[in-house]
Amino acid sequence: MIDEILAYNKQFVEEKKYEQYAAGKLPQKKIAIVTCMDTRLTELLPAALGIKGGDCKIIKNAGGVVSSAFGSVVRSLLVAIIELGVEEVMIIGHTDCGVSHIDADMMITHMQKRGIDTDAIDLIKYCGVDFDKWLAGFETVEISVKETVDMLRNHPLIPKDVRIGGYVIDTVTGELTVVSKAMEGVIKARRYE
Numbered sequence: 001m002i003d004e005i006l007a008y009n010k011q012f013v014e015e016k017k018y019e020q021y022a023a024g025k026l027p028q029k030k031i032a033i034v035t036c037m038d039t040r041l042t043e044l045l046p047a048a049l050g051i052k053g054g055d056c057k058i059i060k061n062a063g064g065v066v067s068s069a070f071g072s073v074v075r076s077l078l079v080a081i082i083e084l085g086v087e088e089v090m091i092i093g094h095t096d097c098g099v100s101h102i103d104a105d106m107m108i109t110h111m112q113k114r115g116i117d118t119d120a121i122d123l124i125k126y127c128g129v130d131f132d133k134w135l136a137g138f139e140t141v142e143i144s145v146k147e148t149v150d151m152l153r154n155h156p157l158i159p160k161d162v163r164i165g166g167y168v169i170d171t172v173t174g175e176l177t178v179v180s181k182a183m184e185g186v187i188k189a190r191r192y193e
Contacts, residue, residue, distance in 0.1 A: 021053050023053040023054025024054055025084070026084055026085055027054070027055060027056045027057050027080070027084060027085065027086060028054050028055050028056075029051065029055045029056050030085055030086055030087040030088065031055075031056040031057075031086060031087070031088045031089070031090065032056060032057040032058075032059065032076075032077055032080045032081070032086045032088070032089045032090070033045075033049075033056055033057070033058045033059070033089075033090045033091075033092055034059045034060075034061075034064055034066065034073060034077070034089065034090070034091050034092070034148070035058065035059070035060055035064040035091075035092040035093075035094070035169075036060065036061070036062065036063055036064035036092075036093065036094055036097060036099070037060040037061060037062055037064075038094060038097065038098070038171065040094070040171045041060075041094060041169070041171070044169075044171065044174050045058075045092065045169060045174075047174065048169060048174030048175075048176070049176075057076075057080045057084065057086060059073055059076050059077070061073060062099050063093070063097060063099030063100075063137070063138065063144060064091065064092060064093050064094070064097075064144075064145075064148075065099070065138070065144055065147075065148050066091075066148045066151050066152060067133075067134070069151060069155060074152075074155065074157075074158075077089060077152070077158070078157060078158070081158065081159065081162055086162070087161075087162060087163065088162065088163040088164070088165075089152060089162060089163070089164045089165075090165055090166075090167060091145050091148045091149050091152070091164070091165070091166045091167065092145075092166075092167045092168070092169050092176070093141035093142070093144055093145040093166075093167070093168045093169075093179075094141065094168060094169045094170070094171050095141065095168065095169070095170050095171050095172075096171055097141050099137045099138065099144075100137050100138050100139070100140070100141060100144075101137055102135065102136075102137040103132075103135065103136060103137060104131040104132045104134070104135040104136065107131075107135045108121055108131065108135075141168050142168060142179050145166040145167065145168060145179045146166055146179050148166065149164055149165065149166040149179070152164050165178070165179075166178070166179035167179060
């Protein structure tokens with residue numbers, strides 16, 4: 001597949017098809033979106049939000065979550081906010097997210113089936129990586145989005161004037177649902193279980 005992609009790319013450049021995608025590096029709408037890497041969102045998300053190339057910064061990962069306050073997602077958001085003029089951040093989870101179904105034991109079993117040496121897994125655990133936390137899924141997408149929004153709103157390096165909101169997009173219709181404050185009670189209850 002990579003060879004096919006490279007061949008297409010060569011033709012794309014030769015035919016100057018890139019010209020229709022010209023955009024500046026600064027986001028015209030001054031917004032950043034953190035969302036899932038799910039393939040259903042590749043075209044649906046921009047279409048459903050009315051955004052095009054150059055409008056915003058889109059950061060994608062498995063589940064669209066911020067799993068570390070000082071990881072690559074927050075670093076990317078800080079660059080977008082501090083250096084590129086982003087004023088608003090949307091955290092967008094989605095329906096039927098595969099990350100809600102994963103856990104560390106399942107992932108480790110699948111790694112081993114793919115040939116990852118158990119000694120390598122044990123060494124990484126020994127070095128302090130908490131697989132249960134690092135490879136955890138989530139109970140519901142709404143709770144996951146709300147926890148990510150809360151982390152970012154309370155992050156000491158994110159300016160307080162940056163608007164941060166949480167949403168869930170339907171992977172069939174593209175409809176956005178706002179993750180409401182009603183989720184706060186559910187999240188607080190789960191933290192003390």
